[in-house]
Amino acid sequence: xxxxxxxxxxxxxxxxxxxxxxxxxxxxxxxxxxxxxxxxxxxxxxxxxxxxxxxxxxxxxxxxxxxxxxxxxxxxxxxxxxxxxxxxxxxxxxxxxxxxxxxxxxxxxxxxx
Amino acid sequence: xxxxxxxxxxxxxxxxxxxxxxxxxxxxxxxxxxxxxxxxxxxxxxxxxxxxxxxxxxxxxxxxxxxxxxxxxxxxxxxxxxxxxxxxxxxxxxxxxxxxxxxxxxxxxxxxxxxxxxxxxxxxxxxxxxxxxxxxxxxxxxxxxxxxxxxxxxxxxxxxxxxxxxxxxxxxxxxxxxxxxxxxxxxxxxxxxxxxxxxxxxxxxxxxxxxxxxxxxxxx
Numbered sequence: 449x450x451x452x453x454x455x456x457x458x459x460x461x462x463x464x465x466x467x468x469x470x471x472x473x474x475x476x477x478x479x480x481x482x483x484x485x486x487x488x489x490x491x492x493x494x495x496x497x498x499x500x501x502x503x504x505x506x507x508x509x510x511x512x513x514x515x516x517x518x519x520x521x522x523x524x525x526x527x528x529x530x531x532x533x534x535x536x537x538x539x540x541x542x543x544x545x546x547x548x549x550x551x552x553x554x555x556x557x558x559x560x561x
Numbered sequence: 562x563x564x565x566x567x568x569x570x571x572x573x574x575x576x577x578x579x580x581x582x583x584x585x586x587x588x589x590x591x592x593x594x595x596x597x598x599x600x601x602x603x604x605x606x607x608x609x610x611x612x613x614x615x616x617x618x619x620x621x622x623x624x625x626x627x628x629x630x631x632x633x634x635x636x637x638x639x640x641x642x643x644x645x646x647x648x649x650x651x652x653x654x655x656x657x658x659x660x661x662x663x664x665x666x667x668x669x670x671x672x673x674x675x676x677x678x679x680x681x682x683x684x685x686x687x688x689x690x691x692x693x694x695x696x697x698x699x700x701x702x703x704x705x706x707x708x709x710x711x712x713x714x715x716x717x718x719x720x721x722x723x724x725x726x727x728x729x730x731x732x733x734x735x736x737x738x739x740x741x742x743x744x745x746x747x748x749x750x751x752x753x754x755x756x757x758x759x760x761x762x763x764x765x766x767x768x769x770x771x772x773x774x775x776x777x778x779x780x781x
Contacts, residue, residue: 450654450686457573469566476563479572484714484748485689488572517714519747533711535747543743546750551718553689554571559563 454488455495459505461555466504471560474505478559482552483517508558517550576690579658583693586665587676593776594676596656596692598716599700600709601682604726606634607759608700609677610641612772615765619773620674625664627656627681634679644668655686658693675776684713695779698722703730707737710744717748722755724768729758 458477466474481488493510500506519535520527523542536543571577587594599605606626613622624645626634635647646664648656661678668676678694680687699720701709704727710717717723723745731738745752755771757764 450689453576453653453657453690454572457575460575461568461570461572465566465568465570469564471564471566484718533708535711535744543746545747547718547748553573555568557565557567557569559565561563 473561474508476559478556480552480556482515482550484550485553520548580691580693590670594694595696596694598680598687603700603702611759615769623668623673625678661692688716688719700724702726707741725756
């Protein structure tokens with residue numbers, strides 16, 4: 449059910465920026481979602497069609513840019529995408545690894561007419 | 562013709578702002594507060610009741626219970642003598658800052674030292690919704706399995722305290738503590754960790770002593 453809260457938030461943010469830009473219509477909304485913050489799935493589009501009805505964002509298409517999780521090994525410096533079962537460095541097997549990408553969770557831009 | 566308007570704004574920024582307001586209210590009243598998150602059955606209510614018992618009167622507690630439905634948890638807390646408010650989220654899988662704001666208004670804040678908020682049992686959604694508490698606490702429990710950090714990285718990333726509950730079950734269930742802690746260390750380096758058993762009381766002393774210290778530091 450969090451999709452509804454997330455969709456509502458995306459709508460509020462988009463409408464505010466569209467009004468500031470004096471737009472007549474929002475055609476596209478560009479989202480950036482990192483793997484480690486990913487509570488957003490494509491089903492949001494279904495909620496969207498209901499909650500955006502009658503607003504500037506009616507009919508807008510949501511685009512998801514998904515950022516895969518990226519880790520960097522503190523031992524050998526190797527950068528990699530973690531597997532599902534281990535975060536150890538695939539190059540040197542070290543567990544001293546830090547997350548360098550994947551926390552993104554934002555509305556990046558909107559396309560308006 | 563379409564034009565691109567840059568936005569670059571965090572989704573849920575409205576909730577984040579509401580969370581800041583909750584924090585201001587808590588700070589103004591000199592209260593410390595923690596948001597307890599875990600999967601269903603990990604021991605959130607047990608931890609609250611055992612914390613009350615182990616504190617032995619050192620702090621005055623209030624409780625906010627979040628559930629999809631029912632007041633079972635708030636009733637348990639009230640039966641233990643705690644001022645308790647139940648939030649029924651009506652299907653929402655997490656508490657948000659607005660829900661906590663309403664609940665705080667129903668507690669006798671000036672008579673309390675610490676508010677414990679029990680979030681909805683879920684390892685996915687609560688991680689994204691800040692509610693304004695000073696600490697986010699995650700309870701992992703042994704029977705859930707040692708792979709949870711790998712499966713729910715978002716939750717493990719967003720907390721300041723990790724409580725590993727039901728350690729009395731370690732001899733009976735397969736749980737590779739090294740594997741578990743290696744995952745935690747990558748997601749949340751140096752996170753404060755307390756292995757406990759709410760059933761036997763093991764480890765509870767360290768947890769409540771630390772909590773009492775945090776509440777006092779906050780006041781100074």
